[in-house]
Amino acid sequence: MTRRLIRGATLALATGGAVAALPLHAETTTATDPRGLMAAQTCAGCHGTKGYIEDSAYVPLAGMPRERFITAMESFADGSRPSTLMGPLARAFTDEEIAAMADYFEAQPKERARAIDPASDQTTGQALDPEEN
Amino acid sequence: MNRRDFLKILGAGTAATSSLAAPLARAERAPRVVIVGGGVGGATTAKYLKLYAPHVNVTIIEPKREYQRPYGSSEVITGQIELEDIVISYDDLKTRHGIEFVHDTVEAIDFEAKQVRTAGGQRLGYDRLVVSPGVSFDFEAIDGLTAELAETRLPHAWDAGDQLLVLKEQLESLPENPTVVIGPPPNPYRCPPGPYERAGLIAQWLLDRGDTQARVVILDPKNGFTTDYTMLHAWNDLYDFNIPEPARSKYSDEEWAQLTVHDNPGPIEWVMGDMGGRILSVDAETMTVEAEAGTFQADLINIIPPLKAGRIAIDQDLADDSGWCPVDQRTFESTRHADVHVIGDACIAGAMPKSGYAANSQAKVLAIQLKALLAGNDPVEPVFQNTCYALAGNTEVGMFVADVFRMDGDTIARVDEQRYLPFDATEAEYRLAALYQHNWMKAFTEDCFS
Ligand SMILES: Cc1cc2nc3c(=O)[nH]c(=O)nc-3n(C[C@H](O)[C@H](O)[C@H](O)COP(=O)(O)OP(=O)(O)OC[C@H]3O[C@@H](n4cnc5c(N)ncnc54)[C@H](O)[C@@H]3O)c2cc1C
DSSP states (O other): OOSOOOOOOSOGGGGGOOOOOOOOOGGGOOTTOHHHHHHHTTTHHHHOGGGOOOSSSSOOOTTOOHHHHHHHHHHHHTTSSOOSSHHHHHHTSOHHHHHHHHHHHHTSOSSOOOOOOTTOGGGGOGGGOTTOO | OOHHHHHHHHHHHHHHHHTTHHHHHHHHSOOEEEEEOOSHHHHHHHHHHHHHOTTSEEEEEOSOSEEEOOTTTHHHHTTSSOGGGGEEESHIIIIITOOEEEOSOEEEEETTTTEEEETTSOEEEOSEEEEOOOEEEOGGGSBTOOHHHHHTTSOOOOSOSTHHHHHHHHHHTOOSSOEEEEEOOOSSOBOTTHHHHHHHHHHHHHHHHTOTTOEEEEEOSOSOOTTHHHHHHHHHHHSOOOOOGGGGGGSOHHHHHHSOOOSSOOSEEEEOGGGTOOEEEEETTTTEEEETTEEEEOSEEEEOOOEEEOHHHHHTTOSOTTSSEEBOTTTOBBSSSTTEEEOGGGEEOTTOOBSHHHHHHHHHHHHHHHHHHHTTOOOOOOEEEEEEEEEOSSTTOEEEEEEEEEEETTEEEEOOSOOSOOTTOOHHHHHHHHHHHHHHHHHHHHHHHO
16 A cells, blocks of 8 residues: 555544443353354354354454453453454444353354254254254 | 235145145155255355254255355456456355255246246255345346346446456456446445445556556446445545545545545546436447436446346246345245245345345344244344445455344344444554455355355
């Protein structure tokens, strides 16, 4: 790039403003929470199916400790962690969804997802069953 | 008669004949889901349905042996990538996920018998049918445009394929300092930032070639587009682009004051709808475009005609007068025909755009809903996302739109507030967005097809 795109020196990511981070209630969700699957699968278009991804600028989410996931989403949302688009996205999910997503990703193996054994629903894990709970 | 009554009648009609057979049949055979179209929507539905409900029998009917992704395909024209880079194999879906493929074209759907018929004469029965046929083009809407000319003189190159190569060759054989006309379609259409990204890529390509006096004229029926706020700003900076006065309302007074008015504007001109940008006719012989604002003589013409749902959806009565398919936006079940779900570009999905990310997000929700419905359970409350990256032209300057969607009554609505890079984004942020754009092509393709 030859030209500077910068007009102001203001730090861009502060613009989101502080969104009050409500306490997250870990007790209210489990890895089988259908809200976790529903919200988490929307991440996969960049972060890989069930959060598994290799050789990418995107951070793998599979197997990420839940506290790390929650802290990341909270700090994207309040702008304390700089991001391009994770700020707006993190702000659009509820605390319960974020906790449920955290549980979901923590439970995912750090390897590629596949329906190995079509004879058994168990292979994909109860955690994936939207009818559970 | 509303849909519920219709279903009741339908149910009553079939109950007598199938009441004995149904429980037996259910116990004996796996549920069958047939998918029309192995593009983004169809492939993602198949893969996720197999992940979430491996017992379901999933068949994709798709004429092409290999998919060519439309997303990110403009870079084929300007040579950042080759045509082979957008070719995607179906092998992973077949072998890793156990999805059946029939390489054929669906010609008819028998909604009563719950059967599809292919051009090759095969009949396939289904319990639930998924239709994700992408788009078709309304050539008749613009005088002088035809499907034949799109293959030769006037390629739209909006559905991957060889038209990309035709356009690439036309670009490469342009005289010095040419005039290029780009005609974005009216709303709604697939990939809202796409025509403008293409204009930027072509402008950059011409500048790189040393054409300092080239013109890239965008003749637009619209007054705005997704990412316009970022794209116009980036062009103002990169290409000495003057943002037309009618676009002023997109910016605050303070922001507008920071934009530059260039005495010697660069290649890109945006003739907005309010400025007469709507194209009325085109003449491939004389290479002229007639717009409301006047006549434009061009060396290269890239008009993207108005779009409609894929042909099969229109022919089989799944589309309404708008040319798109109305669905129950929670389950994507057609409001015109029961047990048939339409997703992706072809469907009407509230505030969701016609994009690959949207088709992929809808497909995953559909996989969850199909699993529930096939088991006789209620559908689940959906959440959707759309993230579309775009380049300014310079491939190191990127931008995006990022949205989350939820149901608002019966309609899918956007729930986020900020969705673009902010006005005062740093150079590093534009660069990062471009880096993510390039990584997204692989990551996204894997989520859909591997
Ligand atoms: C230049 C360009 C850039 C883009 N960039 C992006 C981007 O950066 N991000 C993004 O999210 N999206 C992007 N898109 C949009 C994206 O490609 C589409 O929104 C997406 O492909 C839609 O998926 P779909 O399943 O609805 O249709 P498609 O992917 O088009 O798939 C439809 C499939 O159905 C098959 N089919 C049609 N009729 C029949 C029939 N009768 N029988 C059997 N099969 C049939 C077709 O052969 C085709 O394979 C871009 C598009 C273009 C043109």
